[in-house]
Amino acid sequence: MTADEVVLSAEVFEAFRTAIADGPIDFDDLYARYDHETERFEFETTETTRTGLSEAELHEAAEEHASFVTNWWFVSSVLGDRSADRVAFVRWLEAADEHPVPARYDALASGMDRSWGELHIMATIDETGQRSYEIRHEDDAAVSTDALDVYTNPLDAREIGTFDSGGQYRPLRTAPSLPTGWVFPDLSAIEVCETVDAFYPATIANWYRESEGTLDIDHWRDTAERQTGIYGIIDELDEAAVNRIAASCCVDSQCLKRREWEYDAETELSADGGSGVFPCREPCSLVVAAARKWTTLEREEPQTYEFELTPSEKEQLEALIDAVADDRTDDIREADVYEGANRYRARYLREKRIDEHGNLSGTPTHPEESEE
Amino acid sequence: MQSLVIVAHGSHLNPDSSAPTHNHADTIRAVGAFDEVRTGFWKEEPSLREVLRTVEGDEIYVVPLFISEGYFTEQVIPRELRLDGWDVSEWDSDGLSASHTVLTATDIDREVHYCGPVGTHEAMTDVLVRRAESVTGDPDVGDGFGFAVVGHGTERNENSAKAIEYHADRIREMDRFDEVQALYMDEEPEVDDVTDYFESEDVVVVPLFIADGFHTQEDIPEDMGLTDDYRTGYDIPAVVDGHRIWYAGAVGTEGLTADVILERAEEAGASIGDALEAVRERTRSTGTSDSAGSNEPAMGD
Ligand code: SF4
Numbered sequence: 002m003t004a005d006e007v008v009l010s011a012e013v014f015e016a017f018r019t020a021i022a023d024g025p026i027d028f029d030d031l032y033a034r035y036d037h038e039t040e041r042f043e044f045e046t047t048e049t050t051r052t053g054l055s056e057a058e059l060h061e062a063a064e065e066h067a068s069f070v071t072n073w074w075f076v077s078s079v080l081g082d083r084s085a086d087r088v089a090f091v092r093w094l095e096a097a098d099e100h101p102v103p104a105r106y107d108a109l110a111s112g113m114d115r116s117w118g119e120l121h122i123m124a125t126i127d128e129t130g131q132r133s134y135e136i137r138h139e140d141d142a143a144v145s146t147d148a149l150d151v152y153t154n155p156l157d158a159r160e161i162g163t164f165d166s167g168g169q170y171r172p173l174r175t176a177p178s179l180p181t182g183w184v185f186p187d188l189s190a191i192e193v194c195e196t197v198d199a200f201y202p203a204t205i206a207n208w209y210r211e212s213e214g215t216l217d218i219d220h221w222r223d224t225a226e227r228q229t230g231i232y233g234i235i236d237e238l239d240e241a242a243v244n245r246i247a248a249s250c251c252v253d254s255q256c257l258k259r260r261e262w263e264y265d266a267e268t269e270l271s272a273d274g275g276s277g278v279f280p281c282r283e284p285c286s287l288v289v290a291a292a293r294k295w296t297t298l299e300r301e302e303p304q305t306y307e308f309e310l311t312p313s314e315k316e317q318l319e320a321l322i323d324a325v326a327d328d329r330t331d332d333i334r335e336a337d338v339y340e341g342a343n344r345y346r347a348r349y350l351r352e353k354r355i356d357e358h359g360n361l362s363g364t365p366t367h368p369e370e371s372e373e
Numbered sequence: 374m375q376s377l378v379i380v381a382h383g384s385h386l387n388p389d390s391s392a393p394t395h396n397h398a399d400t401i402r403a404v405g406a407f408d409e410v411r412t413g414f415w416k417e418e419p420s421l422r423e424v425l426r427t428v429e430g431d432e433i434y435v436v437p438l439f440i441s442e443g444y445f446t447e448q449v450i451p452r453e454l455r456l457d458g459w460d461v462s463e464w465d466s467d468g469l470s471a472s473h474t475v476l477t478a479t480d481i482d483r484e485v486h487y488c489g490p491v492g493t494h495e496a497m498t499d500v501l502v503r504r505a506e507s508v509t510g511d512p513d514v515g516d517g518f519g520f521a522v523v524g525h526g527t528e529r530n531e532n533s534a535k536a537i538e539y540h541a542d543r544i545r546e547m548d549r550f551d552e553v554q555a556l557y558m559d560e561e562p563e564v565d566d567v568t569d570y571f572e573s574e575d576v577v578v579v580p581l582f583i584a585d586g587f588h589t590q591e592d593i594p595e596d597m598g599l600t601d602d603y604r605t606g607y608d609i610p611a612v613v614d615g616h617r618i619w620y621a622g623a624v625g626t627e628g629l630t631a632d633v634i635l636e637r638a639e640e641a642g643a644s645i646g647d648a649l650e651a652v653r654e655r656t657r658s659t660g661t662s663d664s665a666g667s668n669e670p671a672m673g674d
Contacts, residue, residue: 002562006655156402170388203420205427207423230449286416299428
């Protein structure tokens with residue numbers, strides 16, 4: 002289908018004519034008005050300018066340029082009552098700001114893709130100008146729909162996003178661990194928003210606020226000082242610790258939101274905020290809860306310990322920390338004893354260097370206490 | 374456009390924590406009482422900070438899916454939702470009687486109706502009883518049965534004990550069960566000694582908790598002696614000291630809890646038509662929103 006082949010239904014034309022009678026329409030390269038004195042219509046697009054039209058002539062013009070009229074109808078009636086952020090999101094899905102209507106219709110006819118976190122969203126159009134949307138995991142972009150589990154209810158996205166592919170609970174909805182293997186093949190404009198919101202709650206609202214220049218950012222200090230109860234202590238953490246938290250939790254490998262909060266309005270964190278399409282406007286509850294643990298850990302004073310390790314054993318400890326921090330332990334092959342974080346290697350190291358009390362090199366964690 | 378926002382605790386560790394909230398939201402969506410139903414969480418997403426900005430309606434009813442008045446309903450939720458001018462005196466409550474108030478949420482610059490918690494509503498008594506029906510599989514359960522309502526003690530929250538007493542009294546007044554007793558986890562009368570408090574051979578035990586988790590799935594079953602190790606599960610009923618203990622798990626997983634959420638919103642002014650009837654019917658015919666007396670082990674938060 003191309004933009005020229007779009008058909009105008011009687012219903013859409015009627016809505017169009019009635020709307021013009023109420024007042025001029027000026028939307029996405031379509032301008033139309035009714036002159037109550039002359040009882041004539043005007044109809045103008047980037048492709049035509051017609052004045053002094055009778056209703057029949059208006060109908061003819063609207064049919065010839067049906068892409069403009071159905072486009073107006075889609076936004077005014079399908080999206081009419083929706084909140085501004087959702088309208089903006091649906092318009093963004095078809096890059097409405099970038100392409101004039103006929104070019105956009107041509108592009109939609111063959112499908113327009115957008116990426117939102119790990120979601121791959123495709124917008125298409127039928128010959129009446131009705132949009133529909135498909136959402137799947139970006140890693141499944143090339144997979145045949147037949148090979149995926151098909152869903153129709155946007156709220157099912159909530160269940161899909163609750164566990165990762167290994168069956169682990171995902172406490173952070175924007176962690177890059179969404180499982181694959183599913184598709185929502187045919188969503189309406191309203192449903193596509195609902196589905197995205199179920200996968201990634203409030204991301205549309207915050208993305209929109211940011212695009213409008215009204216995103217309210219609560220920096221670390223605002224957030225920390227607001228806490229009460231068991232989280233009231235996290236304002237003890239200094240900038241260096243907060244920087245470590247951001248580097249640990251908020252980088253793209255851990256969370257697909259783009260961190261916009263800083264230590265405070267004057268003090269930027271050097272940790273990478275990420276390049277996600279939707280922003281993070283304040284430290285989330287997961288970060289706040291983890292910060293509580295780090296606050297108590299940071300209260301401890303460093304101590305000097307003496308350990309005996311071979312150079313390779315020291316490197317192996319480093320490799321173990323890396324493997325856990327980068328979530329690679331599952332990828333290390335059972336017999337790959339060249340990997341420091343290999344299970345057999347770790348067990349051997351434990352046999353050799355950790356005593357029956359669990360102390361590394363037999364060195365007690367609290368030397369004074371253990372002497373008593 | 375009328376919107377319902379259910380706010381709850383949620384968990385970073387245990388997906389069961391938010392399951393009842395989602396289930397009740399789905400029930401209310403299905404009966405069409407509101408144009409939209411949203412959920413917001415302290416520990417999950419959307420957060421309490423951001424849930425209101427996902428709401429499209431202009432008549433907004435916020436119902437806390439919490440057991441009692443206290444820290445969350447009085448401090449955390451109003452602060453996180455940014456309810457301008459909130460003060461606990463708004464509710465003029467004795468610890469059980471918070472109903473609703475209207476305040477502007479500065480996040481969205483719209484008024485919201487902020488309701489009292491679900492757990493202290495009188496209709497919650499019916500949910501406790503429905504839970505007993507579910508776990509015994511007997512819609513007329515009562516005769517020959519004792520009923521224990523279990524909660525935290527006053528140590529954690531004074532009002533939580535008030536809510537337990539309140540519902541235990543109301544169940545007693547129904548004259549349906551042979552004996553009714555309030556029991557606590559951290560004070561006397563303790564749930565550990567459940568069999569000491571009942572003469573009836575059969576005792577239904579229902580914790581007044583919103584969701585199943587560490588307390589309801591690990592502590593209480595072990596404390597009562599249903600099992601030595603929660604990981605191995607337990608029978609329903611389980612025999613302890615010659616009593617059959619019908620342990621129901623968290624009352625908040627019972628489908629009828631959706632009814633209490635609706636009652637809160639209706640009292641705050643929401644027009645919900647015949648949704649209450651529809652929810653009662655629906656949750657009766659489909660049973661519970663969670664398997665009765667789930668004995669699957671789960672991690673607590
Ligand atoms: S604070 Fe924001 S960026 Fe960091 S982990 Fe939480 S949601 Fe992601």
